[in-house]
Amino acid sequence: MMRLPTFTYVGAKTLEDAVTALADDPEGTRLVAGGTDLWPNLKRRHQGARSVVGLRRVAGLRGITGDPAAGVTIGAMTTLTDILRCPMLRDGYPGFVRAVASISSPVLRNMGTLGGNLCLDTRCTYYNQNEEWRQSIGYCMKEVGDTCWVAPGSPRCWAVQASDSAPALCSLDAHVVLHSTAGERVIPIADLYNDDGIVYLTKSRTEILTEIRLGPAGARRSTYWKLRRRGSIDFPVLGVGVALELDGGTVSSAKIHLGAVHSFPVAATAAAAHLLGKSLTEDVIAEAAELAKDPASPLDNTDFTLQWRRRMVGSYVDGALRELAGLPPKATPSVHGEGALALEV
Amino acid sequence: MSEHVTATYRVNSEGRTIAHPAHHTLLEVLREACGLTGTKHGCELGECGTCTVLIDGEPQLSCLVLAREVEGAAIDTVEGLEGRDLHPLQKTFADLGAAQCGYCTPGILMAAKALIERKPTPTRADVCEALSGNLCRCTGYIKIIEAVEWAAALCRGESGARPADASLYGVCKEKPHG
Numbered sequence: 072m073m074r075l076p077t078f079t080y081v082g083a084k085t086l087e088d089a090v091t092a093l094a095d096d097p098e099g100t101r102l103v104a105g106g107t108d109l110w111p112n113l114k115r116r117h118q119g120a121r122s123v124v125g126l127r128r129v130a131g132l133r134g135i136t137g138d139p140a141a142g143v144t145i146g147a148m149t150t151l152t153d154i155l156r157c158p159m160l161r162d163g164y165p166g167f168v169r170a171v172a173s174i175s176s177p178v179l180r181n182m183g184t185l186g187g188n189l190c191l192d193t194r195c196t197y198y199n200q201n202e203e204w205r206q207s208i209g210y211c212m213k214e215v216g217d218t219c220w221v222a223p224g225s226p227r228c229w230a231v232q233a234s235d236s237a238p239a240l241c242s243l244d245a246h247v248v249l250h251s252t253a254g255e256r257v258i259p260i261a262d263l264y265n266d267d268g269i270v271y272l273t274k275s276r277t278e279i280l281t282e283i284r285l286g287p288a289g290a291r292r293s294t295y296w297k298l299r300r301r302g303s304i305d306f307p308v309l310g311v312g313v314a315l316e317l318d319g320g321t322v323s324s325a326k327i328h329l330g331a332v333h334s335f336p337v338a339a340t341a342a343a344a345h346l347l348g349k350s351l352t353e354d355v356i357a358e359a360a361e362l363a364k365d366p367a368s369p370l371d372n373t374d375f376t377l378q379w380r381r382r383m384v385g386s387y388v389d390g391a392l393r394e395l396a397g398l399p400p401k402a403t404p405s406v407h408g409e410g411a412l413a414l415e416v
Numbered sequence: 417m418s419e420h421v422t423a424t425y426r427v428n429s430e431g432r433t434i435a436h437p438a439h440h441t442l443l444e445v446l447r448e449a450c451g452l453t454g455t456k457h458g459c460e461l462g463e464c465g466t467c468t469v470l471i472d473g474e475p476q477l478s479c480l481v482l483a484r485e486v487e488g489a490a491i492d493t494v495e496g497l498e499g500r501d502l503h504p505l506q507k508t509f510a511d512l513g514a515a516q517c518g519y520c521t522p523g524i525l526m527a528a529k530a531l532i533e534r535k536p537t538p539t540r541a542d543v544c545e546a547l548s549g550n551l552c553r554c555t556g557y558i559k560i561i562e563a564v565e566w567a568a569a570l571c572r573g574e575s576g577a578r579p580a581d582a583s584l585y586g587v588c589k590e591k592p593h594g
Contacts, residue, residue: 072444072457072460073460073461074439074440074444075439075440075441075482076439077418077419077437077438077439078439079419080438080439080482080484082484082485103482106480106481106482106485107462107477107480110441110462110479110480110482111461111462111480114460114461115461123482125482125485127485128485152474175549176465176548176549176550177475177527177545177546177548177549178465178468178475178476178477178527178549178550179462179477179549181474181475181476182476182477182480182481302548303545303548303549304463304548304549410541410542410544410545410548411545413539413541413542413545414531414535414541414542414545414546
């Protein structure tokens, strides 16, 4: 039996309890929401904790309010299944809901929360292994070692961003609310992420992510495409979040964010800029897809070869843009959460 | 010695007050403190689904639930599936031989029970999706899927919906391309 290590558990009932407990020992305390990331990490001894603050019973952190016309607020403890079962989110923010539908498996979506998915630890072939495996290579710099085995000459850790909801919400310009004993602050979700595999969040150790805020949906079209080996359970090997608006047939705004090809959800800014003021023709889409490959840095840190993953960035951006343009898919379309969307109606 | 807690759990509609190590998961409490070994421990990391139980009616992985966090919740395990008779899922799994080693079966039964209760007439795609977090390394999935579909029909009060022999054992007698 692979057991959890011992720790002091604080079952917070109010946000005040939670931020106070966190402020007592920020370095030794971890937060637990759905537990689907923290418990495996503690079991495998990737992470340690003197104490764990449980957010499950904190009042007011779970639920979806507002509407797509005015904007929607989602509590950080809202489960991924709650999101799939919310018709107004499907109508207003299809790219985000598709990203949630493609996260892991139904059982894990019943447990996992949106806040937890956004704060998901970065992952790596050399890190997400058992203790004996990691010990045999002298660990890596994300743990107690001093080498990044993905790029041994590198001064930094290249563990990969693994959340599906993050690139989708970045493309939709969502904001997140962070709470601490010092009060609350609201930041664009893209600013939550740091270009580092170890310190991958800009959120301080004393802050708790409490809310996700989506602006008015307007006429924005959005989608999310996910590459993975199996149709369920797997973390993304590539995630493409796209949101754009058309004005009289030409693109008036566009955002493309790529997941799982860097330590943070990376913006494909040149590709998005290329679309502005143009019609979504096959050629324009293909040119943008080519440009989207530039900011992606797939390395030997997850499934599949990095050359192929880089090529897939172009294919997936192309496919996602064609979908939003109403063009037929070039190849048999892959599955990006359709099963979960049908199941959780 | 690790810190212990005393907590009251509602397992299969029965209240149980148990003292257990404070850091134990629901899986450990069910198997080791309650003696309910029907729920299996597989990967223990949330990847295989064999420890699936229902918590307030939703399938969840007991290996990734800190037991004390679900004190007071309704917990249903495979032991509670059988009433006066076998549950239709147990009947169809047995009749169709939808198990080889059987290690994944308790988790699949619980995930399937939640599916049938939420969607009495699931499509094949629904069944596949609902079970997509439960891995079976023996049978392939055809008999499992057919057993769930048949059980759903029995739960709807339909009879004689036993899947045709043609698809039993995963053998398709029709040529795939004409």
